[in-house]
Amino acid sequence: MTQYVRDIMTGDPVTVEPQASVTAVARIMRDRDLGAVLVADGDELRGLVTDRDLVIRSVAEGGDPEQTTVAGACSDDMVTVRSDEELDHAVELMREHAVRRVPVVDDGRPVGIVSLGDLAMERDPESALGDISVARPNP
Template sequence: MPQYVKDVMTPAVTSVRPDASLVEAAQLMRAEDIGGVLVALDGELLGVLTDRDITLRAVADGVDPLTVSCHLVCTPNPVTIGPDEEVAEAAALMRKHEVRRLPVIRSGRPVGVVSMGDLEQGGPPA
């Protein structure tokens, strides 16, 4: 019997505004103990920002993380998946696009995130 993304995803969506600074995003990631946040405006997904993005696309280039916005550093138009898709499809998308997280979208709005950890553990932590 197939397992579905909605059964293993982390349903809480942690997001930042596109104009939020990288420092704000990093502080939120630390507080939530997560490695990435969604960049969204009015419920519309604009991108995904990871700790790796901040390190490689900003800090390594010497930009000021207090003044640079998340929208300038995030991965725009990320690969997404629906909650009713099979977990095997999520894993295939992650492999194909070499990503560790997929935003889960329903009716154009983010409703969760599925990560490699979710797939390996069979779902989000209780």
């Protein structure tokens, strides 16, 4: 049976504007229990930022997180997929580009994110990665 990205993606992604401060984005991630958000200017996808990106590309550089915008911390050289593409294509892209998350874009608009955790849960929910993906985060 053919599976599609739309079958396992996390829909309705959280997006922030490129001008959002690193602090504001970190709070959104904390409050919504997210590891990544999409950076969009209106409906146009500009990048993806992870909690790790915030630490490595902003905090570790010594910038003031209240004054530093997320535009400088996000990955803007992204690979994307459409929701109607086969899931195997998303897996190939993740392997080829060594990424854990791929934004899902339909008609130029971000509509979701497919992650390594989503794939683990779909392919082998009993695997260690599957277990980790559904575990509640540490308080």
